Amino acid sequence: MNNVPEVKIGIAAVSRDCFPMTLSERRRKELAAAYRPKYGDIYECPTVIENELDMKKALAELNEAGCNALVVFLGNFGPESSETLLAKYFNGPVMFVAAAEEHGDSLLDDRGDAYCGMLNASYNLKLRGIKAYIPEYPVGTAEECADMIAEFLPIARTIIGLQNLKIISFGPRPQDFIACNAPIKCLYDLGVEIQENSELDLFEAFNNHAGDERIAGIVKEMQEELGAGNKKPEILEKLAQYELTLLDWVEKNRGSREYVAIAGKCWPAFQTQFGFVPCYVNSRLTAKGIPVSCEVDIYGALSEFIGTCVSLDAVTLLDINNSVPADMYESEIKDKYNYTLKDTFMGFHCGNTPSCKLSFCEMKYQKIMARSLPVEVTNGTLEGDIAAGKITFFRLQSTADATLRAYVAEGEVLPVATRSFGGIGVFAIPEMGRFYRHVLIQKNYPHHGAVAFGHFGKAIFEVFKYLGVEDIGFNQPKGMLYKTENPYA
Numbered sequence: 200m201n202n203v204p205e206v207k208i209g210i211a212a213v214s215r216d217c218f219p220m221t222l223s224e225r226r227r228k229e230l231a232a233a234y235r236p237k238y239g240d241i242y243e244c245p246t247v248i249e250n251e252l253d254m255k256k257a258l259a260e261l262n263e264a265g266c267n268a269l270v271v272f273l274g275n276f277g278p279e280s281s282e283t284l285l286a287k288y289f290n291g292p293v294m295f296v297a298a299a300e301e302h303g304d305s306l307l308d309d310r311g312d313a314y315c316g317m318l319n320a321s322y323n324l325k326l327r328g329i330k331a332y333i334p335e336y337p338v339g340t341a342e343e344c345a346d347m348i349a350e351f352l353p354i355a356r357t358i359i360g361l362q363n364l365k366i367i368s369f370g371p372r373p374q375d376f377i378a379c380n381a382p383i384k385c386l387y388d389l390g391v392e393i394q395e396n397s398e399l400d401l402f403e404a405f406n407n408h409a410g411d412e413r414i415a416g417i418v419k420e421m422q423e424e425l426g427a428g429n430k431k432p433e434i435l436e437k438l439a440q441y442e443l444t445l446l447d448w449v450e451k452n453r454g455s456r457e458y459v460a461i462a463g464k465c466w467p468a469f470q471t472q473f474g475f476v477p478c479y480v481n482s483r484l485t486a487k488g489i490p491v492s493c494e495v496d497i498y499g500a501l502s503e504f505i506g507t508c509v510s511l512d513a514v515t516l517l518d519i520n521n522s523v524p525a526d527m528y529e530s531e532i533k534d535k536y537n538y539t540l541k542d543t544f545m546g547f548h549c550g551n552t553p554s555c556k557l558s559f560c561e562m563k564y565q566k567i568m569a570r571s572l573p574v575e576v577t578n579g580t581l582e583g584d585i586a587a588g589k590i591t592f593f594r595l596q597s598t599a600d601a602t603l604r605a606y607v608a609e610g611e612v613l614p615v616a617t618r619s620f621g622g623i624g625v626f627a628i629p630e631m632g633r634f635y636r637h638v639l640i641q642k643n644y645p646h647h648g649a650v651a652f653g654h655f656g657k658a659i660f661e662v663f664k665y666l667g668v669e670d671i672g673f674n675q676p677k678g679m680l681y682k683t684e685n686p687y688a
Contacts, residue, residue, distance in 0.1 A: 202458050202488035203508050204359040206352055209242035209266035211257050211285060213277040215316070216249050222311055223247050223274025226298045226341070230272060234345040241348070242266055247274075254281040258288055266291070268355035270348055271331075273297040273320065275311035283323040286331050292358040292665065294332040294351045295320055296344050314338050332665055353658045357508035358665060362390040364504060365456035367449065370398035370464030372495040381462075381497035385597040389666060391501065392456055398464050402472060405444045414439045421479075424554055428561035434475050434578040441473065442480045449489065460500040461491040465549075470572055476565045476579040478550030482622075486513045486553035492647070493551055502594045502649035509658045510651045513553045515585075515622070517546035518646050519592075519639065523625060531615045532625075538613075541632030545617065545625055546592075546650065550580030552622035556652055557583035566620045585624030587614035591651045592628065593659050595668070596644060605663040606638050606672035609656040630674050637681035638672035 212227035214220040224247050231243050242264045246257040261269060269289045271282055273296070286293040297313035300306065317337055324331050332354055334347045366386065386393050408414075417439035422429055429435075449459045461484065465477050481491040490503030499516045506514040523532070523543040532538060549567075554560045560583040568577040593607040610628030617623045628634065638644070651659070656673070663671050680686055 203511065204267070204356050204363070204458070206268050206356050206359065207242065207264070207266050208268045208270060208348065208352065208355065209244055209261045209264060210270040210272050210348075211244040211246070211248060211261065212272045212274045213248045213282040214274060215276040215278050218275035218311060219309070220247050220249065222309055223272070226274040226311070227272055229341040230344050233341040234348060237345060238349045238352075248281050248285060249278055251281045251284060254285045258285060261289065267359055268351070269293045270351070271295045271320075272344070273313040273316045275313055276316035277313065277320060279319045279323045282320060283327055283329055286324065287327060287329050292332065292355040293330075294334075294348065294355075295324075295337060296334060296347050297338045298344070299338050299340055301340070330665055330667070332661060350658070353509040353655075354661050354665060357505055357662045360458050360504065360508045361666075363457040364460065365392040365394060365453055365458070366460050366462060366497055366500050367394045367396065367452060368462040368495055368497055369396050369401045370495055373464070373466055376494055380599060382597045382599065382601045383497075384601040385603050386497070386501070393497065394452055398468065401444070401448075401464075404448060405441055405473065408440050408444045408447070411440060411443055413443055417442055421483075424483075425560065425562055428559065428583075431562045431564070431578045434562075437473070437475050438480050438579055441475070441477060442483060445480065445484060458504070459489060460504040461489065462495045462497045462500040463491055463493065464495050465493050466568065470568060470576040474576050476549065476568070476577055478548075478565070478580045479562060480579070481551040482553045482581045485515065485551065486555055488513075490514060491551065492516050493548060494647075496645070496647050498594070498596050499647045499649065505595060505659065505662060506591070506593065506649050506651035506655070509655050509662065510653055512652055513555060514652070515548070515552040515556060515650045516647050517548050517552070517622075517650055519544060519635075519648055520547035520623070521545045527615075527618075532613065536613060536627065538627045538629070539632070542629060543613075543625060543627050544631060544635075545619070545623055546585070546648070547619070547621050547623040549621050550582055552581065552585060554581060554583075556586055557581070557622065558586045559583045563620070580621065582621055584617050585612050585622060587612050588652060589654045590626065591653065591655045591659060592626070592648045593651070593656075594644060594648050595663065595666075598643070603666065603668045604642060604670040604672070605668045606642075606644065607656050607659045607663070608634055608674040609654045628674055630677060633681065633684065634672070634674040637683050641681070641683050642670070642672060
C-alpha cells in the first residue's frame with residue numbers, strides 16, 4: 200500500500216530587473232543539469248520571474264506540470280515581492296536557495312548578488328507569514344545547491360503527507376494513561392484530520408469480518424513471515440480477521456485524505472472481548488507503511504507517520520522503558536562501546552515492532568497482561584530483540600494547552616542480548632541521562648517515542664521547524680548546558 204507521497208519538485212528561477220535575466224536562467228539550467236544525474240527528474244519552470252505577472256505565469260506552469268514541491272532559485276538578487284508571493288500561492292512546501300558567484304574575473308558584468316538577495320527574501324517571507332525551508336547555508340554552486348534540494352525532498356514529502364493525512368483512532372486512552380492526552384487543535388493547525396471512533400464500532404466491524412474468505416490468505420502470509428517463530432498458530436485466524444478489519448476500515452473511511460495512520464486501543468478490555476492482543480497486526484500494518492500506535496497515542500501515530508515519510512522505511516513506537524542493569528552494562532557494554540551507563544536504556548513495547556526490524560521474532564503472549572488474565576487471551580505479541588544499528592528517537596507532541604513541542608535524538612541499538620520479553624532493544628544515545636532529565640522530564644513528554652531506523656535527525660529537525668515548532672529538544676553535547684541544568688551539579 201502506498202501510504203506516503205511521491206514528490207514532483209519544480210525549480211523556478213527569479214531575477215531582479217536591474218540584473219541580467221540570462222544570468223539566473225543560465226544558473227538554473229546548470230543547477231538542473233547537476234541535479235538530474237545524481238537525484239532524478241526536476242521540472243524547470245521556463246518563466247524566469249521578475250515581477251508579479253511573471254509570478255502568475257510561472258505558478259500556472261508549475262501547477263500544469265503537476266509539481267507539489269517548489270525550489271525558488273535566486274540566480275541573482277531576485278525580486279522580493281514576486282518571489283515570496285510565488286511561495287505564498289504555491290500549494291505545497293517551498294525551499295529557497297541562492298547561487299554563489301562562480302569566478303573572480305566575472306564580478307563586473309556577471310555578479311548576481313544572490314547572497315544579498317537571500318536576506319531580503321527571508322525578511323519578506325517573515326513579513327508575509329509564509330513558511331519556507333532555507334538550508335543551513337543556502338548559497339552554493341550548482342552541485343552544492345543540487346545536494347541541498349536532495350536534502351529538502353524528505354522534508355517536502357513529509358509536509359505533503361501531513362497536509363493529506365487522516366489519523367483514525369479507536370476508543371479513549373487506557374485508564375490512568377493521562378500522558379497520552381491528545382488535544383486535537385494542533386492536528387487541525389497542521390492540516391491533519393482525525394476520525395475518532397468507539398471500541399464498540401471496531402468490535403462490530405471485527406465480528407462482521409468473521410468467515411471472510413480472505414482470512415486464509417492472510418494466515419498464510421503470517422505463517423511465512425513467522426517461520427519457526429510461529430509459537431501461537433491457534434491465534435492466527437483471529438489476527439488475520441482483525442488485520443482485514445483495519446485495512447477495510449482504512450479504505451472505507453479515508454475519505455478525501457490520501458494517507459492514514461491509526462491510533463489503536465489495545466487494553467484492557469481488548470483482550471477479554473476480542474480474545475487476543477493486536478500487537479502483531481499493528482506491526483504488520485506499520486511494515487506496510489500504515490503506522491499504528493499503541494494505547495490510543497494519537498501524537499505517537501503522528502510522529503510515526505513523520506518518520507515513515509522521512510525515512511521511507513518502517514518505524515516503531517516504543518516505551519522509553521527501563522534502565523540497563525549495572526551488571527549487564529559492566530559485562531556487555533563498558534569498554535566495548537563508548538557509552539556511559541546513563542547513556543543507555545531499553546526501549547520496549549509489547550510486540551508492535553515490524554519483524555523486518557527485529558534480529559529474530561517469535562509469536563508469544565503479553566507477559567504483563569497474563570499476570571491477571573488467562574494466557575490464551577493475551578496471545579498475539581511479536582517478540583524479539585530489535586536489530587542493532589543506527590536509530591533516531593523523536594516525537595511531536597501537543598501540550599495540554601495546545602502548544603506544539605518536539606524532540607529528536609540520534610543514537611543506536613547495541614548488539615547486546617536483552618534477556619527480556621516483548622519487542623525490545625538496548626539503546627544508546629550520547630548524553631541520554633541529561634536529555635532524559637532536561638528534555639523528557641522537564642518538558643513533560645509522555646513515555647512513548649517514535650523510532651526511525653537510521654540517522655534522520657537533520658531532516659526531522661527541519662520538518663519540525665517548517666511546521667512552526669519553536670521548542671525542539673535534542674540531546675545536547677557535554678558542555679552545552681540545558682536552561683534548567685544546574686551548572687554546579
